[in-house]
Amino acid sequence: MATIRRKSADVVVVGVGVAGSILAKELADAGLKVVGLERGPHRDVSDFPMPYTHDELRYARRHELMQDLSRETITFRNTSSETALPMREFGSFVMGDGLGGAGLHWDGMTWRFLPWDFETRSRSVARYGASIFPADCTSQDWGITYDELEPHYDRFEQVYAVGGKVGNLKGEIQPGGNPFEGPRARAYPNPPTKTTHAGALFGQAAHSLGYKPFPVPSGNSTRPYTNPYGASLGACVYCGYCGRFGCEMNAKASPQTAVLPTLLGHRNFELRTLTNVIRVNLDSKGRRATGVTYVDARGRLVEQPAEIVLLTSYVFGNVRLMLLSGIGQPYDPGSFKGVVGRNYSYQHYSVVTLFFEDRLFNQFMGAGALGVAIDEYNGDNFDHSKLGFIGGGVIWTTSQGVRPIAYHPVPQGTPKWGSTWKAAAARYFNRSFNISSQGGVQSYRGNCLDLDATYRDSYGLPLLRMTFDFHENEHKMSAYLNDRAKELAAVVKPSKTNVTLLNGKYGIVRYQSTHNTGGAIMGADPATSAVNKYSQSWDVPNVFVLGASAFPQNSGYNPTGTVGALSYWTADAIKSRYVKNPGLLT
Amino acid sequence: MNRDRPRREFLKGLGTLGAAAALPAAAARTGERPGDGHDHSAPVSVASIESTTLLFLTRAEADFVDAALSCFIPSDDLGPGAREAGVTFFIDRQLHGAWGAMARGYRLGPWPEGTPQQGYQSPLTPREVYRTAIREIDALCETKYRKRFADLPQPQQEALLKTLDAGELTLESVSGTLFMNLLWTNTQEGFFADPVYGGNHDKAGWRLVGFPGVAAAYTDHVERHGQPYDVEPVGIDDMLGRAVELDEHGHPVHRKLARSR
Numbered sequence: 080m081a082t083i084r085r086k087s088a089d090v091v092v093v094g095v096g097v098a099g100s101i102l103a104k105e106l107a108d109a110g111l112k113v114v115g116l117e118r119g120p121h122r123d124v125s126d127f128p129m130p131y132t133h134d135e136l137r138y139a140r141r142h143e144l145m146q147d148l149s150r151e152t153i154t155f156r157n158t159s160s161e162t163a164l165p166m167r168e169f170g171s172f173v174m175g176d177g178l179g180g181a182g183l184h185w186d187g188m189t190w191r192f193l194p195w196d197f198e199t200r201s202r203s204v205a206r207y208g209a210s211i212f213p214a215d216c217t218s219q220d221w222g223i224t225y226d227e228l229e230p231h232y233d234r235f236e237q238v239y240a241v242g243g244k245v246g247n248l249k250g251e252i253q254p255g256g257n258p259f260e261g262p263r264a265r266a267y268p269n270p271p272t273k274t275t276h277a278g279a280l281f282g283q284a285a286h287s288l289g290y291k292p293f294p295v296p297s298g299n300s301t302r303p304y305t306n307p308y309g310a311s312l313g314a315c316v317y318c319g320y321c322g323r324f325g326c327e328m329n330a331k332a333s334p335q336t337a338v339l340p341t342l343l344g345h346r347n348f349e350l351r352t353l354t355n356v357i358r359v360n361l362d363s364k365g366r367r368a369t370g371v372t373y374v375d376a377r378g379r380l381v382e383q384p385a386e387i388v389l390l391t392s393y394v395f396g397n398v399r400l401m402l403l404s405g406i407g408q409p410y411d412p413g414s415f416k417g418v419v420g421r422n423y424s425y426q427h428y429s430v431v432t433l434f435f436e437d438r439l440f441n442q443f444m445g446a447g448a449l450g451v452a453i454d455e456y457n458g459d460n461f462d463h464s465k466l467g468f469i470g471g472g473v474i475w476t477t478s479q480g481v482r483p484i485a486y487h488p489v490p491q492g493t494p495k496w497g498s499t500w501k502a503a504a505a506r507y508f509n510r511s512f513n514i515s516s517q518g519g520v521q522s523y524r525g526n527c528l529d530l531d532a533t534y535r536d537s538y539g540l541p542l543l544r545m546t547f548d549f550h551e552n553e554h555k556m557s558a559y560l561n562d563r564a565k566e567l568a569a570v571v572k573p574s575k576t577n578v579t580l581l582n583g584k585y586g587i588v589r590y591q592s593t594h595n596t597g598g599a600i601m602g603a604d605p606a607t608s609a610v611n612k613y614s615q616s617w618d619v620p621n622v623f624v625l626g627a628s629a630f631p632q633n634s635g636y637n638p639t640g641t642v643g644a645l646s647y648w649t650a651d652a653i654k655s656r657y658v659k660n661p662g663l664l665t
Numbered sequence: 666m667n668r669d670r671p672r673r674e675f676l677k678g679l680g681t682l683g684a685a686a687a688l689p690a691a692a693a694r695t696g697e698r699p700g701d702g703h704d705h706s707a708p709v710s711v712a713s714i715e716s717t718t719l720l721f722l723t724r725a726e727a728d729f730v731d732a733a734l735s736c737f738i739p740s741d742d743l744g745p746g747a748r749e750a751g752v753t754f755f756i757d758r759q760l761h762g763a764w765g766a767m768a769r770g771y772r773l774g775p776w777p778e779g780t781p782q783q784g785y786q787s788p789l790t791p792r793e794v795y796r797t798a799i800r801e802i803d804a805l806c807e808t809k810y811r812k813r814f815a816d817l818p819q820p821q822q823e824a825l826l827k828t829l830d831a832g833e834l835t836l837e838s839v840s841g842t843l844f845m846n847l848l849w850t851n852t853q854e855g856f857f858a859d860p861v862y863g864g865n866h867d868k869a870g871w872r873l874v875g876f877p878g879v880a881a882a883y884t885d886h887v888e889r890h891g892q893p894y895d896v897e898p899v900g901i902d903d904m905l906g907r908a909v910e911l912d913e914h915g916h917p918v919h920r921k922l923a924r925s926r
Contacts, residue, residue, distance in 0.1 A: 483871065586784070
């Protein structure tokens with residue numbers, strides 16, 4: 080097939096989501112000619128009018144905003160001794176598709192990672208000795224520190240209208256905020272979300288046990304707000320249709336609400352939707368990218384030459400394009416060599432469901448990022464020396480808007496269906512809430528991504544293959560956090576509780592978390608990382624790979640705040656240094 | 666369920682009652698009169714009364730689904746069951762449409778069985794799973810009891826569904842557990858999804874649990890801790906039919922119910 084060749088651009092952005100839109104905006108503002116390629120459809124706020132957007136079946140069950148798996152999915156197995164099989168329908172995680180990417184269907188929780196998260200290996204070894212890590216654990220330092228990222232977290236919070244309560248202002252602990260957060264130069268641009276009944280009870284219980292509860296930082300704008308780009312966001316009305324949905328109020332921060340209003344129409348930016356990049360083109364030595372090749376909506380092959388290639392897809396898209404294009408050495412867990420696909424990671428959760436006979440919670444009201452959390456058991460905020468595991472997570476009660484197809488909990492022991500089930504579902508829909516933990520998963524030698532040998536996408540290209548299982552460290556971590564959650568629940572005095580612990584193997588059937596990380600990880604050593612601290616490929620320095628694919632292991636927090644901060648950090652490095660002197664940034 | 670009376674004929678009769686006939690959709694479907702103890706006073710637009718024509722299921726398959734639904738979510742003191750809420754029609758439409766054809770699922774082989782952790786690996790689409798499983802279960806019932814599943818006494822139906830769910834009854838072409846997962850999942854979806862999809866008639870599922878449907882602006886109520894929020898649930902069609910007052914942003918203004926659930 081003849082390839083159409085387009086006019087060369089300074090920058091081509093592959094995937095216009097949270098990272099891609101920020102990089103495109105910053106670089107277009109700096110005078111670079113940017114082409115944004117988005118494989119999914121164009122979407123804006125007018126695509127989510129009332130009342131159609133309040134439709135649980137369409138968006139949360141039939142996944143309207145998610146990737147079309149008939150065209151491309153991943154294959155999965157627990158260990159390398161198994162045959163990976165395709166993920167034929169959504170389960171454990173849901174990858175977005177289209178303009179805005181995951182930033183359109185996310186909930187809005189906008190955290191800064193802990194300083195420890197960036198220096199997991201060195202800080203833990205210093206405190207406990209190297210034996211604290213399991214033998215096959217490959218968690219490592221990022222090569223970047225919290226302090227370096229702080230101004231970029233701040234920038235992202237200002238653009239994404241984040242509401243929250245400051246916990247550490249320039250080293251001074253502030254009441255009502257998270258005392259464990261790294262020091263921040265200034266407060267959040269917006270006040271925190273309102274508190275629900277469930278959140279208030281959780282907060283009281285946490286106080287009574289000596290914890291310091293605080294509101295989850297929210298990218299659901301808590302008041303009308305104009306961000307530094309001049310984009311205006313509305314105020315959240317707590318309708319509860321947030322994660323997996325578009326926001327009819329323009330209140331959920333997203334590429335659509337926070338960045339695209341001043342990027343689309345920018346004279347230095349051109350967006351092309353329904354363009355699926357299948358390859359980054361390299362020069363004959365494989366040391367320099369010359370652009371990308373994509374398939375357009377008419378099925379034509381198009382070459383887009385560019386001086387800089389930014390891979391800003393979801394974790395899986397970034398890693399797969401590197402592997403399909405020959406950027407960096409593919410990781411092989413057997414020989415323990417190579418870097419691309421290394422340290423794929425995830426999160427591990429536990430839930431305590433509290434049932435009451437006489438209390439109403441109206442948990443259908445809420446917002447995606449509405450929650451009250453404690454951080455006493457996250458990261459290395461607690462002494463692990465006698466616990467037999469490393470890492471931790473947040474413990475919280477969230478009020479994200481429950482909807483009855485997915486949420487109608489019944490006490491353990493209730494029959495699966497029938498009149499008794501029906502009575503229990505009726506009784507407890509409004510008389511229950513969860514206290515849960517979200518824990519970071521460390522990285523391991525055997526958990527990785529590579530190309531599948533059997534299954535293909537609709538272009539005939541190999542699917543990405545995930546090999547992943549939970550390890551003892553994470554089971555112990557979640558059990559420990561779940562015990563703390565049970566203590567908190569007991570203070571609230573429910574009539575009954577259910578406990579959900581993921582004890583066995585990881586499976587892709589049950590929804591868990593769309594916080595997939597790693598595969599193109601950041602580090603200080605090219606032997607153990609795919610990109611440097613600027614998300615720049617060690618091997619092909621005019622390729623930058625942005626997103627949670629850069630996380631060497633996962634945190635207990637939601638990833639988007641850090642994806643945003645890394646995007647601003649890299650945008651600054653490209654504008655202020657790379658453009659003047661292209662090459663590997665040091 | 667009264668299927669001898671086609672919808673059009675019924676609507677013709679309804680026409681004489683005027684456009685704002687206060688007959689709820691579930692009653693229209695079943696031919697029953699209101700009076701089941703629920704608040705039916707909200708106006709229902711005629712457009713929300715779905716066709717009762719089957720698009721994919723055969724009459725015999727619909728009988729099977731009807732019978733299973735009556736086991737899963739029976740009609741009782743708390744209100745209509747899944748069958749009375751039209752979930753059979755929800756399932757029929759889902760199977761007829763893109764989901765039933767697994768249009769957005771990965772459908773290329775090979776299809777080794779895989780581990781439980783690897784999820785759905787059947788070469789059959791949901792539509793084919795229903796058709797195949799129902800035929801094979803009915804054949805088993807005919808052999809053993811000389812009756813179709815739908816004609817068995819309900820306790821026997823319940824026992825059979827449990828056996829299938831537990832994987833203790835082997836079907837030739839498809840896993841019984843897989844079919845039961847689909848059927849039970851679809852039942853819950855149909856009972857609790859917006860009524861525009863054919864189930865949850867008269868918002869029976871939403872009334873049962875106290876879910877308001879299309880959300881209002883909850884900015885104020887979210888901080889009224891522990892206070893009941895008993896309102897007439899609102900579906901998408903109600904909004905389009907202008908049967909509901911809207912606020913400045915297009916959210917419904919929920920009408921409070923006099924009594925508390």
